Amino acid sequence: MNKPNSLVKLDGIDKKILRFLMKDARRPILEIARNIGISGAAIHQRLKKLEASGLLSGSKFVINPKVLGYTTMAYIGIFLDKAMSNPRAVKALEKIPEVLECHYTTGNWSILIKVLCKDNEHLMHLLNKEIQQIEGVSRTETFISLNQQINRQISI
Amino acid sequence: MNKPNSLVKLDGIDKKILRFLMKDARRPILEIARNIGISGAAIHQRLKKLEASGLLSGSKFVINPKVLGYTTMAYIGIFLDKAMSNPRAVKALEKIPEVLECHYTTGNWSILIKVLCKDNEHLMHLLNKEIQQIEGVSRTETFISLNQQINRQISI
């Protein structure tokens, strides 16, 4: 990792390499090398530098939850009692596998979470038996995603 | 891809393989093979089957936007005029690279989007000069993520 506030500068070749790998992390380096007309060793060296800079935080296999029967995604705004500390709430939310994201936000709520459930019944159970049961949670507002139309990373 | 409504069943070995690759898409298959005590050829075959089933939607390099100076993430609820069709709004949003996610949601708004900006000024510019300028957008509500505390995929 690099120093906290140093910004990384990418040249055109870095960007080309990253665009390939952001779309497909398993794309062979040598194949990318042939595509952009540079040696594999050079790409290898650049990737090592980018990793050391902290820009690359890893790679992931992306799985399609629908194929496992998870078809209901929702955002839930959570109001916490004044007494309830955010870290304790987050700790409780971490234990719920359906919770994929958790943000401490400005605005109406204390916390905004994204959840993934099999169906509406599963979501209802999650709300009533898991989320609402967390000590300090006073009220929730749920927004079901009927359709996710954009899903991408930062563009470089 | 498999047939629309067929659900995939994973056995323990599939899950082990996927857990490795969901954490690190470039982990060599042979290394996973040695870890779980099965041949590389067997893993290769299982992955091919999982890919054919539609469960694997690919792999991605994950980059850390902070290192590029993008430190402000926000969710924006968008109210659309009755006359405005969702698809046209989505088309306009697709052209804005700061928009990382877009959901058609139940509840207050028509659309909920996630955006990534360099700072608050950038976010303000995005709101006033880009989002609000889209024809049919009547009002927005912004929630800045002060801290993302959970970020993960479905657990298998």
Next chain:
DNA sequence: ATTGAAATATGTTCGTA
């Protein structure tokens, strides 16, 4: 479904420019 072995391709290191 799984295996080992063979053939092919890739990852990695290093000396040099």
Next chain:
DNA sequence: TACGAACATATTTCAAT
């Protein structure tokens, strides 16, 4: 930085069980 060559690993295919 980039290169090519050499070496170490990994991927992929296949016949056999």
